[in-house]
Amino acid sequence: MTIRIGSLELPTGAVFAPMAGFTDASCRHLMADHGAAYTVSEMASAKAITYGDQKSVGLLRDKDPHGIYAVQLFGAEPETLGEAVRIIREKGVQFDILDINMGCPAPKITGSGAGSKLMLDPDLCGRLVRAAVAAAEGTPVTVKMRAGWDGEHLTAVEVAKQCEANGAALITVHGRTREQMYIPPISPEVIRAVKQAVSVPVLGNGDITTAEDALAMIRETGCDGVMVGRGALGNPWLFEEIRAALLGQPAPKAPTLRQKMQTLRDQIYDMCERKGEWTAMAQARSQAIHYMRGLRGAAALRRACATLSHFEDVDRLIEAVYRAQD
Structure with a gap:
């Protein structure tokens, strides 16, 4: 199972999801060293970066990244997002992939119109991707989204189409609405619908804590791969297990x-x-x-x-x- 985004060929394995307060360099390196296909930074505010906030830039900076490394930005204004991308490039932040957050359910993020609030405006999602692609100058731009805002606004397919049309190279779908937050279960049918609606690679995300969960996600949705978040915290060996399962190899020995x-x-x-x-x-x-x-x-x-x-x-x-x- 080979996934290509732009000029990058991703190694076989699960992707390590961005999580605020958790996915610092130490955590990312640990997961990469145990087989994560790539890792993603904590999310940083595009607006804060354009205001000169060095702490936000610092969240993205990694002087010695292990493996393929993505940075994630959040924001709701295309011009601001594009400017933030140009700023971090000018400041020498090294990254292989630029990810746009369209899934964070935290009120302080959605209150500004960013994160999962974007799921209510597919056209704006497309314009954000377009601005990021222009500023990234060839670096692949990806999107992490949710199933929608709530049960009455399951917009993942429409948002995904807009993102693809404007240059997104890969889309990750967390199979819950913002209203559901992190309450089980996820909705595999939403991920399957997005996969059927776009031609770019699609990753499934949500409730993956074992290698069998990863295989089931792919089997049930047809997605190209999986992204793992909380299930890998304290258990980086999960990436080794998923990689072996995807390659049809025996499960590695459990850690002592x-x-x-x-x-x-x-x-x-x-x-x-x-x-x-x-x-x-x-x-x-x-x-x-x-x-x-x-x-x-x-x-x-x-x-x-x-x-x-x-x-x-x-x-x-x-x-x-x-x-x-x-």
């Missing part, structure tokens, strides 16, 4: 508890090296919680994760994990 804890420690250490301990540890709490999934005493261990303040606390947490499993 020691391997999991070493990976947790390495990820947080890398975060501290990149951001400083104060900033990194506040963000590491939510990363660590996902590594507790399925462990004996997980509830107490998750509470311990919420108290992480210094890197040395990570070793105490790991010791508590081992004690709880005895």
